[in-house]
Amino acid sequence: MKRLASALALATTILAVGAQAVVAWPDDTRAILSSTPAGLAVGETWTVDISFVSQGRALSPDSFRPVVVVQDLTTHETRTFESRATGVAGVFRADVVFPRAGTWSYKVAPSATGPFFAYPAVNIVAAATPDGQVSSASAEQVAPNLGIVVAAAVLMGVALLGSLGLAANRRRPRSATDGLASSR
Numbered sequence: 001m002k003r004l005a006s007a008l009a010l011a012t013t014i015l016a017v018g019a020q021a022v023v024a025w026p027d028d029t030r031a032i033l034s035s036t037p038a039g040l041a042v043g044e045t046w047t048v049d050i051s052f053v054s055q056g057r058a059l060s061p062d063s064f065r066p067v068v069v070v071q072d073l074t075t076h077e078t079r080t081f082e083s084r085a086t087g088v089a090g091v092f093r094a095d096v097v098f099p100r101a102g103t104w105s106y107k108v109a110p111s112a113t114g115p116f117f118a119y120p121a122v123n124i125v126a127a128a129t130p131d132g133q134v135s136s137a138s139a140e141q142v143a144p145n146l147g148i149v150v151a152a153a154v155l156m157g158v159a160l161l162g163s164l165g166l167a168a169n170r171r172r173p174r175s176a177t178d179g180l181a182s183s184r
Helices: 002-023 136-169 174-184
Strands: 030-033 045-054 058-059 066-073 080-081 092-097 102-109 117-124
Touching: 030 102, 030 117, 066 092, 080 102
Parallel strands: none
Antiparallel strands: 030 045, 045 058, 045 092, 066 080, 066 102, 102 117
């Protein structure tokens, strides 16, 4: 019985180590994107092909379900877009839409749990109307942020003035000799 238990423990250890080797990513793995979202406007679709390459060869396990994750760097809102297989082995396609103007980070992964490959943040511009003007919806989205910045600046100014006023009105402690000098 002891031999069976030892054999099972050894087999479990070997399987665990072997499974890690199968799912481990080579150190040189890179995520390759067919394009970037640079220059997109709100509501436009960024269609991107995704592949993962190691040692010059595309990785194409059946378990891949790549995702694109975008995050608004102002609000920290995150959106995840799933990809679908294309007709080419190891190449997946995702359709990504940014909901508002601003600076967005983006990253891709072979699955929702990672590992993630991050890219430089991009600026998504406000949508333009046919006459070239910024749409009112986009302008309204910018206005609340401007109001917050102005309100914060006013509050900081009031706090600064208040602290300066307190410092100027603060009396220094009177010493014993101060009392004698004023009573004469």
